Amino acid sequence: MQIITEPAEMQVIAEKLRLNRQLIGVIMTMGALHEGHLSLVKLARESAGTVILTIFVNPIQFGPDEDLHRYPRPFEQDVALARSAGVDYLFAPEASSIYPDHFQTTLQCGKLGEHFEGKQRPGHFNGVATIVSKLFNITKPHRAIFGEKDAQQLAIIRQLVTDLNMDITIVPAPIVREENGLAVSSRNIYLSSDERHKAGIIYQVLCHAEKRMAGDEKNLQSIAQEVEEMISSTPGCRCDYVIFVDEKSFELAEKAEQGREYRLLIAAFCGNVRLIDNVKIRA
Ligand code: PAF
Numbered sequence: 001m002q003i004i005t006e007p008a009e010m011q012v013i014a015e016k017l018r019l020n021r022q023l024i025g026v027i028m029t030m031g032a033l034h035e036g037h038l039s040l041v042k043l044a045r046e047s048a049g050t051v052i053l054t055i056f057v058n059p060i061q062f063g064p065d066e067d068l069h070r071y072p073r074p075f076e077q078d079v080a081l082a083r084s085a086g087v088d089y090l091f092a093p094e095a096s097s098i099y100p101d102h103f104q105t106t107l108q109c110g111k112l113g114e115h116f117e118g119k120q121r122p123g124h125f126n127g128v129a130t131i132v133s134k135l136f137n138i139t140k141p142h143r144a145i146f147g148e149k150d151a152q153q154l155a156i157i158r159q160l161v162t163d164l165n166m167d168i169t170i171v172p173a174p175i176v177r178e179e180n181g182l183a184v185s186s187r188n189i190y191l192s193s194d195e196r197h198k199a200g201i202i203y204q205v206l207c208h209a210e211k212r213m214a215g216d217e218k219n220l221q222s223i224a225q226e227v228e229e230m231i232s233s234t235p236g237c238r239c240d241y242v243i244f245v246d247e248k249s250f251e252l253a254e255k256a257e258q259g260r261e262y263r264l265l266i267a268a269f270c271g272n273v274r275l276i277d278n279v280k281i282r283a
Contacts, residue, residue, distance in 0.1 A: 001079075001082060001087050001088060001090055002089050002090070003089075003090045003092060004089055004090070004091050004092075005091075005092055005093050006093070006097060007093060007097055007098065007138045010052075010091050010093075010139060011138055011140070013089065014052070014138070014141075017050050017140075022049045023047075023048045023049045023142050023143070024048060024050050024139065024141045025044035025045075025047060025048025025050070025052070025141060025142070025143045026044070026051075026052045026053075026054065026135070026136075026141035026143070026145070027041055027052075027053045027054070027087075028054045028056075028131075028135055029053065029054065029055055030055065030057045030058065030071065031072070031073055031074070031075065031078050032071075032072040032073070032186045033055075033077075033078045033082065034184055034185075034186060035176050036147055036175075036176045036183075036184040036185070037053075038081065038085045039147075039173060039176045040145045040146075040147060040173045041053060041082070041085040042085070043145050043173050044143070044145050045085075045086050047143060047171065048143050050089070051086065051087050051089075052087070052088065052089045052090075052091055052139045052141065053082050053087040053089070053091070054091045054139065055075070055078055055090065055092040056091075056092065056098065056131065057073065058127060058128070059095055059099070059127075060099070060130060060131065061124050061127030061128050061131065062124075062127070063121055063122065063124065066121070091135075091138065091139060106126055106127075106130045107126060107129040107130045107133060107160070108126055108129075109125045109126055109128075109156050109159070112125070112152070112155060112156050112159055113125030113126060113129070113156055115152075116152055116241060116265060116267070117153075117276070118152070120267070125152070125153070125156050128156065129156060132157055133160065133164070136166060136168060141168055142168065142169065143169045143171050144168055144169070144170055144171065145172075145173050146170060146171070146172065146173065148174055148278070148280075149175045149176075149183050149184075149185065149276070149277070150276070151265060151278045152250065155250045158170050175278075177203065178196075180196075180200030180203065181200050181207075182196065182199045182200055182202065182203060182275075183203070183276075185275065185276075187273055187274070187275065188275075190273045191270060191273050192271065195270045195273065196270075198234055198237055199270040199275060201230065201231055201237060202266055202268055202275060202277045204230070205227040205230045205266070206264060206266070206277060206278070208226070208230065209223050209224075209226075209227055209281065210279060213256065213281050213282075213283055217256075218255055218257075218283065219254075219255065219256075220253055220254055220256055220262065221254050223244070223264075224242045224243065224244060224264070225242075227242050227264070227266070228242045231266075236270060236271055237268055237269065237270050238268065238269050239266070239267070239268045240267035240268060240274065241265070241266070241267050242264070242266050242268075243264070243265045244256075244262050244263070244265075245262065245263050245265060246260070246261075246263075247263050247280055248261070250263075256283035257283060259282070259283065261280055261283075262281050262282075263278050263279070263280050263281070264278060264279050264281060265278045266278065
């Protein structure tokens with residue numbers, strides 16, 4: 001595995017790979033790699049000839065109250081994990097080479113970036129769209145693998161690729177879960193063992209919602225209410241939002257139509273740790 005830090009060098013390598021008809025798959029991360037990221041690498045390995053993994057803690061997607069400087073950066077450990085997972089190129093630039101002095105062009109996601117996670121973190125998705133576009137231009141992938149765990153981010157990146165006519169296939173990767181169903185996330189390390197155990201309720205309610213819809217319940221709001229009550233009655237847990245959206249438009253959905261796909265999005269606190277999770281359900 002080769003480690004590259006300069007955008008121009010990465011671009012030359014990517015161009016050569018393309019000229020040699022290599023199919024490039026990219027996985028973008030902010031480091032602190034875990035099982036979830038490694039499952040994306042596995043998916044990339046299965047569908048692309050060359051795998052590029054990027055590690056960059058993107059300052060412009062952090063709000064003023066979010067502690068960018070405390071974000072974990074276990075670089076040596078990440079290098080070892082990436083190497084053993086079969087990554088070919090690790091692109092890990094310095095912030096100064098991505099955002100040099102006088103940098104001024106950023107992307108606006110529009111409506112999709114304003115709701116749900118975007119409401120909680122204003123400007124976050126504009127920062128994500130900007131860095132993802134830059135990393136696309138630097139790594140020149142044919143395929144990009146993004147986890148379904150960050151469902152809104154995935155929807156925004158799909159929209160970005162469509163809106164800006166980017167010739168890149170976005171490959172969604174299924175959520176990786178711990179034994180009790182808790183979605184694997186870098187935030188899980190902040191949970192106490194008791195909170196980690198209780199956080200399993202989130203997966204249980206997602207399964208409950210799936211069953212209710214399989215049982216032909218069409219009122220999505222009443223399912224969301226049941227889910228909210230189940231989470232809130234778990235000691236130490238509370239909901240931030242429980243929402244059904246249409247899988248295609250990512251707009252709020254209240255009544256299910258037969259055969260259509262929806263996504264149930266949950267943001268909930270277990271102790272002080274805010275967790276997000278979701279499931280796609282066909283009515
Ligand atoms: O999902 C993440 O880790 C980040 O938002 C991403 C896509 C790497 C952009 O910084």
